[in-house]
Amino acid sequence: MTLWIKATGALKDRYSIWVAKLLPSGPCRNPDLEMVIIKATSHDEQCMDYKNVQRVFKWLRTSPLYLQPLLYTLSIRMEKTRSWVVALKGLMLIHGVFCFDLPAVQKMGRLPFDLSLFSDAYINPNRAWVYNAFVRAYFLYLDQKSAFVRVEATRESKSGGKEKEESVMEELQSLEKLLGLIDLLLQIKPRSPNMNVVLVLEAMDCVMDEVLEMYGKFSSRVHRAVSRVLDMGGIEEAKCGLDVVRKAELQGAKMTTYFNFCKDIGVLNVSDCPEIVRVDEKDIDELKRIREGRTMESDENDDDDDDDEKNGDCRAIVTVPERNQVGLKTVITNQWEVFDDDLIVMDGASVPLATANNNPFLDYSLSLVPYVPVSNSVLPDLIIL
Incomplete structure (x- = not known):
C-alpha cells in the first residue's frame, strides 16, 4: 500500500x-x-x-x-x-x-x-x-x-x-x-x-x-x-x-x-x-x-490605622462650637472632654462621671434626681411591716 x-x-x-x-x-x-x-x-x-x-x-x-x-x-x-x-x-x-x-x-x-x-x-x-x-x-x-x-x-x-x-x-x-x-x-x-x-x-x-x-x-x-x-x-x-x-x-x-x-x-x-x-x-x-486606583498616601494611612489598632490607640471625637463661626468643629483628642454637667458630688467633692462609674458612655446628666450615695444604711424588713 x-x-x-x-x-x-x-x-x-x-x-x-x-x-x-x-x-x-x-x-x-x-x-x-x-x-x-x-x-x-x-x-x-x-x-x-x-x-x-x-x-x-x-x-x-x-x-x-x-x-x-x-x-x-x-x-x-x-x-x-x-x-x-x-x-x-x-x-x-x-x-x-x-x-x-x-x-x-x-x-x-x-x-x-x-x-x-x-x-x-x-x-x-x-x-x-x-x-x-x-x-x-x-x-x-x-x-x-x-x-x-x-x-x-x-x-x-x-x-x-x-x-x-x-x-x-x-x-x-x-x-x-x-x-x-x-x-x-x-x-x-x-x-x-x-x-x-x-x-x-x-x-x-x-x-x-x-x-x-x-x-x-x-x-x-x-x-x-x-x-x-x-x-x-x-x-x-x-x-x-x-x-x-x-x-x-x-x-x-x-x-x-x-x-x-x-x-x-x-x-x-x-x-x-x-x-x-x-x-x-x-x-x-x-x-x-x-x-485599584489606590495612591501611596492612602496605603501609608492604611498602614498607620493598622498600627493604631494594634497599639490600642482609641481617640475620642468631640464636637465643640467655634467662636465667631456658625456650625460645629470636630476635634480629635486623646483625652475625654469633661463638662460641668458631667460632674457628680461624691463625699463632698466633684468627681467626673467617667471616674466615678468607670463608664463614660452612661449619660447621668439626663437624670433629674441628683445622685447621692448612701453609706452605712440599713434596709427595713418589709415582711414584718
Missing part, C-alpha cells in the same frame, strides 16, 4: 510539471518558477528538497516581483492537494518566505490558501488524524503570524516608521498578540510516536527556531512595557499589564514542558529552554495598586 502511494505521488508530480511547461506565462504565472515549486513540494515523504527550496528563494531574491507568481502557484497546489506531505512542505516553504524582509511579504496579510480543514485522503483515517492535526496547527500559526506582521507594518507606516514610539496600550496589545502566537506555536507537535519521521522532525526544526525568535521578542519588550505602565500610572494600562504578566507566567511552564518534549522526540536543533520571563513582585504589587 505504501509503495502504491509513493508511485501515485511521483506520477502526479510529473504530470503537474508537464502541465506547467505547456501553460503560457502571464502576470501571475511563471512556468520555470512553477516547476521549481512543484519539485520543492513533491510527494516524497523522505525529506524536504532543500536544493529546489533554495532555487525558489533565489528567484525571490532576484526580484520581489516573483512573489506574486510564487504565491499564486503555491496557493493552487495547496488547495488541490489531499496529501499531508505536500501540505507540510508547502507550509515550510511559505514559512521560509517570511524570512525575507520585503514590504510585499509584510503586507501580504492572511495566507492566500486555507488548510484549516485539511484532511489526508491516502492513508488510514485512524493514522491520518495526527498528521491532519499537525498540518492544521502549523497553518493556523502561519496564518495568524502573517496577519500580525501586516498589522505591525501598517501601524509603523501610519506612525512614520519605528522612530516614533507607540503608546503604552498599543505596546501592551502587541505583547498580548505575541503571547497568543507563542501559544499557537506550542500547539505544533507530533501527537503520536509514529510521526517521528524525517519530514516531521525537519518541520519541528523550523518551529523551534520560530519559538526562540518570538519568545526573544517578547522577553526584550515586556520589562520595558511594565516600566512604562508604572511611570504612566493608567488604570486601564495597569489592568492590561497585569494580564500580560499573568499569561507570561503561565506560558513559562508550558515552554519548559515543550522543550523537554522536543528533546525526547529527537528534534535536532533544540537547545536549552530560554530564560523564562520573570517580573518582580514589587512591580506586580505596584500594578495592582494602580489598577
Whole structure:
C-alpha cells in the first residue's frame, strides 16, 4: 500500500510539471518558477528538497516581483492537494518566505490558501488524524503570524516608521498578540510516536527556531512595557499589564514542558529552554495598586490605622462650637472632654462621671434626681411591716 502511494505521488508530480511547461506565462504565472515549486513540494515523504527550496528563494531574491507568481502557484497546489506531505512542505516553504524582509511579504496579510480543514485522503483515517492535526496547527500559526506582521507594518507606516514610539496600550496589545502566537506555536507537535519521521522532525526544526525568535521578542519588550505602565500610572494600562504578566507566567511552564518534549522526540536543533520571563513582585504589587486606583498616601494611612489598632490607640471625637463661626468643629483628642454637667458630688467633692462609674458612655446628666450615695444604711424588713 505504501509503495502504491509513493508511485501515485511521483506520477502526479510529473504530470503537474508537464502541465506547467505547456501553460503560457502571464502576470501571475511563471512556468520555470512553477516547476521549481512543484519539485520543492513533491510527494516524497523522505525529506524536504532543500536544493529546489533554495532555487525558489533565489528567484525571490532576484526580484520581489516573483512573489506574486510564487504565491499564486503555491496557493493552487495547496488547495488541490489531499496529501499531508505536500501540505507540510508547502507550509515550510511559505514559512521560509517570511524570512525575507520585503514590504510585499509584510503586507501580504492572511495566507492566500486555507488548510484549516485539511484532511489526508491516502492513508488510514485512524493514522491520518495526527498528521491532519499537525498540518492544521502549523497553518493556523502561519496564518495568524502573517496577519500580525501586516498589522505591525501598517501601524509603523501610519506612525512614520519605528522612530516614533507607540503608546503604552498599543505596546501592551502587541505583547498580548505575541503571547497568543507563542501559544499557537506550542500547539505544533507530533501527537503520536509514529510521526517521528524525517519530514516531521525537519518541520519541528523550523518551529523551534520560530519559538526562540518570538519568545526573544517578547522577553526584550515586556520589562520595558511594565516600566512604562508604572511611570504612566493608567488604570486601564495597569489592568492590561497585569494580564500580560499573568499569561507570561503561565506560558513559562508550558515552554519548559515543550522543550523537554522536543528533546525526547529527537528534534535536532533544540537547545536549552530560554530564560523564562520573570517580573518582580514589587512591580506586580505596584500594578495592582494602580489598577485599584489606590495612591501611596492612602496605603501609608492604611498602614498607620493598622498600627493604631494594634497599639490600642482609641481617640475620642468631640464636637465643640467655634467662636465667631456658625456650625460645629470636630476635634480629635486623646483625652475625654469633661463638662460641668458631667460632674457628680461624691463625699463632698466633684468627681467626673467617667471616674466615678468607670463608664463614660452612661449619660447621668439626663437624670433629674441628683445622685447621692448612701453609706452605712440599713434596709427595713418589709415582711414584718
